[in-house]
Amino acid sequence: MKFSPLLSELVSALTCLxxxxxxxxxxxxxxxxxxxxxxALKLSSVLHNAMEHIRHCSRCRTFTEQPVCDICQHPQxxxxxxxxxxxxxxxxxxxxxxxxxxxxYFVLMGHLSPIDGIGPQEIGLDELEQRFRSExxxxxxxxxxxxxxxxxxxxxxxxxxxxxxxxxxRIAHGVPVGGELEYIDGNTLTHAFSGRRKL
Amino acid sequence: MKFSPLLSELVSALTCLxxxxxxxxxxxxxxxxxxxxxxALKLSSVLHNAMEHIRHCSRCRTFTEQPVCDICQHPQxxxxxxxxxxxxxxxxxxxxxxxxxxxxYFVLMGHLSPIDGIGPQEIGLDELEQRFRSExxxxxxxxxxxxxxxxxxxxxxxxxxxxxxxxxxRIAHGVPVGGELEYIDGNTLTHAFSGRRKL
Ligand SMILES: [Zn+2]
Ligand SMILES: [Zn+2]
Numbered sequence: 268m269k270f271s272p273l274l275s276e277l278v279s280a281l282t283c284l285x286x287x288x289x290x291x292x293x294x295x296x297x298x299x300x301x302x303x304x305x306x307a308l309k310l311s312s313v314l315h316n317a318m319e320h321i322r323h324c325s326r327c328r329t330f331t332e333q334p335v336c337d338i339c340q341h342p343q344x345x346x347x348x349x350x351x352x353x354x355x356x357x358x359x360x361x362x363x364x365x366x367x368x369x370x371x372y373f374v375l376m377g378h379l380s381p382i383d384g385i386g387p388q389e390i391g392l393d394e395l396e397q398r399f400r401s402e403x404x405x406x407x408x409x410x411x412x413x414x415x416x417x418x419x420x421x422x423x424x425x426x427x428x429x430x431x432x433x434x435x436x437r438i439a440h441g442v443p444v445g446g447e448l449e450y451i452d453g454n455t456l457t458h459a460f461s462g463r464r465k466l
Numbered sequence: 467m468k469f470s471p472l473l474s475e476l477v478s479a480l481t482c483l484x485x486x487x488x489x490x491x492x493x494x495x496x497x498x499x500x501x502x503x504x505x506a507l508k509l510s511s512v513l514h515n516a517m518e519h520i521r522h523c524s525r526c527r528t529f530t531e532q533p534v535c536d537i538c539q540h541p542q543x544x545x546x547x548x549x550x551x552x553x554x555x556x557x558x559x560x561x562x563x564x565x566x567x568x569x570x571y572f573v574l575m576g577h578l579s580p581i582d583g584i585g586p587q588e589i590g591l592d593e594l595e596q597r598f599r600s601e602x603x604x605x606x607x608x609x610x611x612x613x614x615x616x617x618x619x620x621x622x623x624x625x626x627x628x629x630x631x632x633x634x635x636r637i638a639h640g641v642p643v644g645g646e647l648e649y650i651d652g653n654t655l656t657h658a659f660s661g662r663r664k665l
Contacts, residue, residue, distance in 0.1 A: 268559060269537055270529065271528075271529050271535065273512075273515060273516050273531045276512050276515075277513065277516040280508055280509040280512040280513070281509065283502055283505030283509055284494050284498075285493060286493075286494075293556075293559070294484060294485075295484055295485075296516070297529075297556050299483075300516070300520055301554075306479075306482030307482065307517045308518075311509075311510045311511070312510070313472075313475050313479040314476065314479070314498075314507070314509060314513070315507065316472060316475075317473065317475070317495070317499070317506075318499070318506045318510070320472060321472055329469050330496075331470045332471075332473075336468075336470065337468050338469050355500075356496065359469065360467060360492070363467075
């Protein structure tokens with residue numbers, strides 16, 4: 268932009284946001300300059316703080332600015348004996364929003380993918396084994412994604428649980444509540460049938 | 467977010483961006499933390515600089531971090547005797563991208579809207595008159611939007627030009643190049659007919 272190199276820089280910096288191309292970045296830059304400089308300054312400072320201070324919880328590996336996150340520090344959750352294993356912090360958030368789970372988590376930050384050089388160590392399984400050894404865990408709930416890699420990862424961790432005589436379970440896959448049968452893909456339908464329960 | 471108040475703060479700060487609701491802000495925050503902390507830190511610093519340093523050009527009122535923008539400082543543009551009047555800096559950008567205009571601009575930062583208390587002074591018309599007096603302007607091109615307010619503003623400024631014996635012209639409105647007649651709204655079609663030229 269001839270009239271403001273700094274504005275060009277701002278537009279280009281905004282494209283680091285996912286789903287934001289040049290055109291929306293332009294719209295955002297003008298909007299902030301014209302109508303919300305205060306919000307933009309606030310965003311600038313929070314962005315900086317978040318990137319500098321948010322690391323991984325030393326216990327469950329989710330994102331947190333504390334050494335150990337609040338979920339891991341919660342006494343009742345620690346005593347529950349339930350450990351839920353997920354692929355990402357977003358999954359923790361999704362589960363927390365349902366308020367159905369009251370145990371602790373372990374976040375793999377990915378899944379096993381030998382072809383990409385992601386083995387057990389890269390997804391923190393030695394740290395997980397450490398927890399198996401030091402905590403009294405009754406049940407491990409495997410909530411990895413229902414993808415090929417997610418299933419393989421769940422299977423691998425289930426074997427690990429076996430070694431430590433810890434019960435392992437997999438979350439149920441099937442027809443989503445409110446979903447219409449005719450629109451569900453075949454794979455999910457197969458899961459729904461094989462996972463059927465007596466009424 | 468129980469596991470990270472700072473992450474909640476980041477999500478909420480990101481919603482200052484136009485078109486970004488809670489859900490996309492969440493997606494953005496996780497994306498930056500997981501995959502692009504460097505880009506986020508860069509964005510934080512550019513945002514801060516832009517909001518602190520980008521003000522209005524003292525001559526044309528467009529956004530710039532200099533006292534007078536590069537367009538206004540350009541000798542050939544100054545000598546052109548052409549002054550284009552637009553409502554916003556985005557309009558300057560759109561016109562500059564076509565490379566069809568080689569004069570200078572005046573940015574109203576809005577349009578006349580008596581009902582909202584926006585009169586001639588609020589859109590900088592005394593500064594504009596100052597330029598009419600001090601510069602040798604041959605023609606003022608009125609490129610305000612083809613809305614009721616934009617037309618009224620163009621009309622008002624045309625009268626001002628008249629007072630200073632400066633020629634005023636209005637950009638043509640009609641069927642967009644490549645546009646199909648059947649999809650053009652009636653108002654535009656009316657403009658296209660009344661603005662017809664002999665071939
Ligand atoms: Zn934790
Ligand atoms: Zn200027």
